[in-house]
Amino acid sequence: MEPVNIGLLGMGTVGGGTVTVLTRNSAEIARRAGREIRLAHAAARQYDPSISGLEQIGRIGEDAFAVVEDPEIDIVIELIGGYSPARELVLKAIQNGKHVVTANKALIALHGNEIFAAAREKGVVVAFEAAVAGGIPIIKALREGLSANHIEWIAGIINGTGNFILSEMRDKCRDFADVLAEAQALGYAEADPTFDVEGIDAAHKLTILGSLAFGIPLQFDKTFTEGISKIQAQDVAYASELGYRIKHLGIARRCGHGIEMRVHPTLIPHRRLIANVDGVMNAVLVKGDAVGPTLYYGAGAGSLPTASAVVADVVDVARALTTDADNRVPHLAFQPDELSDVPVLSMEEVETACYLRISALDQPGVMAEIAGILGAEGISIEAIKQKEPEEGETYVPLIMLTHRVLEGSMNQAIDRIEALETVKGEVMRIRMETLAG
Amino acid sequence: MEPVNIGLLGMGTVGGGTVTVLTRNSAEIARRAGREIRLAHAAARQYDPSISGLEQIGRIGEDAFAVVEDPEIDIVIELIGGYSPARELVLKAIQNGKHVVTANKALIALHGNEIFAAAREKGVVVAFEAAVAGGIPIIKALREGLSANHIEWIAGIINGTGNFILSEMRDKCRDFADVLAEAQALGYAEADPTFDVEGIDAAHKLTILGSLAFGIPLQFDKTFTEGISKIQAQDVAYASELGYRIKHLGIARRCGHGIEMRVHPTLIPHRRLIANVDGVMNAVLVKGDAVGPTLYYGAGAGSLPTASAVVADVVDVARALTTDADNRVPHLAFQPDELSDVPVLSMEEVETACYLRISALDQPGVMAEIAGILGAEGISIEAIKQKEPEEGETYVPLIMLTHRVLEGSMNQAIDRIEALETVKGEVMRIRMETLAG
Numbered sequence: 001m002e003p004v005n006i007g008l009l010g011m012g013t014v015g016g017g018t019v020t021v022l023t024r025n026s027a028e029i030a031r032r033a034g035r036e037i038r039l040a041h042a043a044a045r046q047y048d049p050s051i052s053g054l055e056q057i058g059r060i061g062e063d064a065f066a067v068v069e070d071p072e073i074d075i076v077i078e079l080i081g082g083y084s085p086a087r088e089l090v091l092k093a094i095q096n097g098k099h100v101v102t103a104n105k106a107l108i109a110l111h112g113n114e115i116f117a118a119a120r121e122k123g124v125v126v127a128f129e130a131a132v133a134g135g136i137p138i139i140k141a142l143r144e145g146l147s148a149n150h151i152e153w154i155a156g157i158i159n160g161t162g163n164f165i166l167s168e169m170r171d172k173c174r175d176f177a178d179v180l181a182e183a184q185a186l187g188y189a190e191a192d193p194t195f196d197v198e199g200i201d202a203a204h205k206l207t208i209l210g211s212l213a214f215g216i217p218l219q220f221d222k223t224f225t226e227g228i229s230k231i232q233a234q235d236v237a238y239a240s241e242l243g244y245r246i247k248h249l250g251i252a253r254r255c256g257h258g259i260e261m262r263v264h265p266t267l268i269p270h271r272r273l274i275a276n277v278d279g280v281m282n283a284v285l286v287k288g289d290a291v292g293p294t295l296y297y298g299a300g301a302g303s304l305p306t307a308s309a310v311v312a313d314v315v316d317v318a319r320a321l322t323t324d325a326d327n328r329v330p331h332l333a334f335q336p337d338e339l340s341d342v343p344v345l346s347m348e349e350v351e352t353a354c355y356l357r358i359s360a361l362d363q364p365g366v367m368a369e370i371a372g373i374l375g376a377e378g379i380s381i382e383a384i385k386q387k388e389p390e391e392g393e394t395y396v397p398l399i400m401l402t403h404r405v406l407e408g409s410m411n412q413a414i415d416r417i418e419a420l421e422t423v424k425g426e427v428m429r430i431r432m433e434t435l436a437g
Numbered sequence: 438m439e440p441v442n443i444g445l446l447g448m449g450t451v452g453g454g455t456v457t458v459l460t461r462n463s464a465e466i467a468r469r470a471g472r473e474i475r476l477a478h479a480a481a482r483q484y485d486p487s488i489s490g491l492e493q494i495g496r497i498g499e500d501a502f503a504v505v506e507d508p509e510i511d512i513v514i515e516l517i518g519g520y521s522p523a524r525e526l527v528l529k530a531i532q533n534g535k536h537v538v539t540a541n542k543a544l545i546a547l548h549g550n551e552i553f554a555a556a557r558e559k560g561v562v563v564a565f566e567a568a569v570a571g572g573i574p575i576i577k578a579l580r581e582g583l584s585a586n587h588i589e590w591i592a593g594i595i596n597g598t599g600n601f602i603l604s605e606m607r608d609k610c611r612d613f614a615d616v617l618a619e620a621q622a623l624g625y626a627e628a629d630p631t632f633d634v635e636g637i638d639a640a641h642k643l644t645i646l647g648s649l650a651f652g653i654p655l656q657f658d659k660t661f662t663e664g665i666s667k668i669q670a671q672d673v674a675y676a677s678e679l680g681y682r683i684k685h686l687g688i689a690r691r692c693g694h695g696i697e698m699r700v701h702p703t704l705i706p707h708r709r710l711i712a713n714v715d716g717v718m719n720a721v722l723v724k725g726d727a728v729g730p731t732l733y734y735g736a737g738a739g740s741l742p743t744a745s746a747v748v749a750d751v752v753d754v755a756r757a758l759t760t761d762a763d764n765r766v767p768h769l770a771f772q773p774d775e776l777s778d779v780p781v782l783s784m785e786e787v788e789t790a791c792y793l794r795i796s797a798l799d800q801p802g803v804m805a806e807i808a809g810i811l812g813a814e815g816i817s818i819e820a821i822k823q824k825e826p827e828e829g830e831t832y833v834p835l836i837m838l839t840h841r842v843l844e845g846s847m848n849q850a851i852d853r854i855e856a857l858e859t860v861k862g863e864v865m866r867i868r869m870e871t872l873a874g
Contacts, residue, residue, distance in 0.1 A: 135728035137582025145574025148748030291572035298731030311585030
């Protein structure tokens with residue numbers, strides 16, 4: 001069979017890994033794909049000249065647009081990242097009848113609907129396995145492996161940096177800022193860590209997973225996003241005492257009147273398998289009505305793991321070159337004219353149990369006052385733990401676990417508790433999930 | 438698009454589940470597949486008349502051969518199990534130009550090479566996701582999701598009955614026979630539990646996984662198989678004291694001079710994620726050179742979970758109906774003329790660390806004698822634990838962990854130790870794996 005010619009845009013961390021994997025494993029990949037995958041043309045402003053396999057690229061230039069215009073290229077791999085010029089390059093490649101493989105979660109989450117519509121019109125494939133959970137083939141699992149199922153919910157640890165920070169905070173009783181600095185030194189966190197620690201990166205990925213699971217258009221702006229920067233070492237410790245771990249989860253759940261899409265720190269029972277996914281590793285738990293719970297675990301980032309997903313997509317697309325477009329796996333798992341308009345719920349409409357940490361004056365009647373406010377909002381309390389005051393401290397941490405409650409009611413209760421004169425500062429609220437059934 | 442017509446052979450546990458999933462989720466499945474999947478013709482000697490969705494089957498008869506001869510049928514689902522007449526039915530269906538979906542691990546492990554050759558000749562697909570690890574899409578992950586990787590090893594908990602028994606033995610300090618009886622009462626174990634507890638079922642599945650991972654023909658007869666029936670409650674307890682769990686693993690590993698294929702009880706460090714997979718659940722850990730370790734977890738058996746995999750295969754095959762045969766995913770992951778003849782090693786050639794439990798006379802010099810035998814075979818000892826003798830007992834359990842050693846050397850050492858007059862009965866040997874890197 002004819003070789004497939006690849007055009008590569010970007011040779012940073014993932015781009016370099018892609019060159020390495022495609023060249024190092026070229027024989028084995030060809031034994032699987034039934035044809036040679038050839039790196040014909042690459043574009044990068046700058047790159048590490050020691051990338052293994054670099055010498056096997058047909059031609060290396062600086063102009064990414066020259067690659068998407070190159071008539072020899074069958075598949076364009078976009079690994080530049082960011083919104084622009086990635087969007088323009090991908091749309092141009094599609095317009096030129098080329099298939100596209102990308103690892104760009106931000107691009108897909110925000111511009112995926114437009115890109116898939118363009119691809120559909122031209123009869124080409126846009127593959128994006130590497131955009132979610134790095135090397136874990138979670139998109140393939142959701143879109144193909146679980147295609148028999150009515151998906152009920154997904155809960156994923158889909159940001160390695162955030163998981164590394166929370167794992168270190170727990171294992172070593174360290175503070176957030178302290179661990180973040182270490183993660184930056186280790187290269188696990190960017191100099192500007194906002195995307196990771198404020199949950200934006202996870203929200204990009206969850207937006208994609210939610211569409212694949214429920215057959216809805218991509219709606220990044222409707223995904224509720226809360227980061228981990230406010231979590232304190234004491235929250236991790238108290239959660240642990242109560243039998244829970246704090247994980248930064250992306251949760252997509254179908255419920256009666258719509259779909260919940262939310263990224264936030266979450267208390268989960270410590271015996272759950274996903275509670276034991278530590279360090280920079282990712283894991284996605286998917287609950288289908290037929291299969292029950294399934295979990296997918298692996299490296300969520302990094303040069304070679306992400307390249308693993310990129311190259312798997314290339315092999316898939318190479319097979320699809322001769323398939324009639326109507327019979328390919330749809331970009332968003334469901335046929336494009338079969339997407340559903342079921343609403344994504346606002347966070348106020350979502351129900352979860354909560355962990356609350358309140359700095360309250362250590363005096364009689366305070367707890368009754370707080371319990372009264374919760375009761376008035378219809379919030380029932382599952383457990384209360386009052387810590388001993390530290391020497392000379394007049395405020396003590398009051399830890400409460402509530403039963404499931406509407407976010408809207410909890411917001412009102414928190415407002416009222418924070419207004420109490422006997423309470424200092426903000427109430428720390430962390431949502432809880434059992435991740436059962 | 439035209440509906441796809443399904444012929445169903447067998448309506449037992451998995452067959453009934455397949456009817457239920459295909460009918461209950463038919464709208465959602467059609468939204469994904471882009472066409473209707475229609476249960477046109479089923480054959481079963483007997484079936485539960487309360488199966489949900491039964492009324493939507495076009496025609497139900499007793500003659501399975503009538504289904505594979507039915508000209509209306511596009512895809513035959515074989516869920517009869519066993520070797521015969523499953524083999525004849527599948528070959529006949531292929532001969533008639535029909536695609537086949539099967540959950541039959543025994544059939545694929547033993548007759549897969551013949552069946553795939555016949556399918557290749559006729560240009561049809563034989564899909565078997567449900568044959569390994571039930572609802573977990575592990576075959577898709579290995580064959581497609583990890584296609585960029587040089588797979589280094591696989592280790593899987595791929596028999597739910599065995600895992601249930603070992604989990605119960607550990608959690609409740611119970612004996613094997615006792616838990617087996619309970620598993621039988623709960624319906625987790627067959628009346629004749631040989632296939633499950635002696636590792637044959639796991640060996641069928643491992644044979645398939647090994648071929649997919651390494652591009653070798655199916656070679657069930659070369660897979661080393663040891664069950665869990667000799668594991669005693671005390672072994673589980675001693676392993677636990679030493680920081681390990683005992684799991685019944687299927688392990689396929691590439692090494693310098695060939696491929697290891699082995700099913701046996703295995704000590705693994707208790708902090709590994711897979712060590713925490715309990716009860717009837719399955720999990721497969723795959724180590725690829727690019728992606729690193731990935732893990733896939735879910736229900737390995739049961740009506741609806743297995744049906745989930747069967748129906749996902751049906752959707753895949755429905756998409757492949759219009760694909761030219763050369764561009765489909767190869768049955769054994771690698772193109773059929775690209776399979777490799779790298780040898781499967783005999784167990785004597787395999788190296789593992791070992792846990793040994795020896796009933797030795799509680800008197801001076803015995804431990805030195807045993808250590809001397811191990812030393813003479815070049816086996817070095819990592820840890821020794823001598824338990825206190827029970828009241829009135831002259832023999833005490835001596836627990837040893839060894840460093841990695843060739844199975845052949847260990848066999849000789851065990852023979853010599855068992856011949857000692859100071860040692861009673863057989864030496865209990867359980868292999869160990871770190872499952873790291």
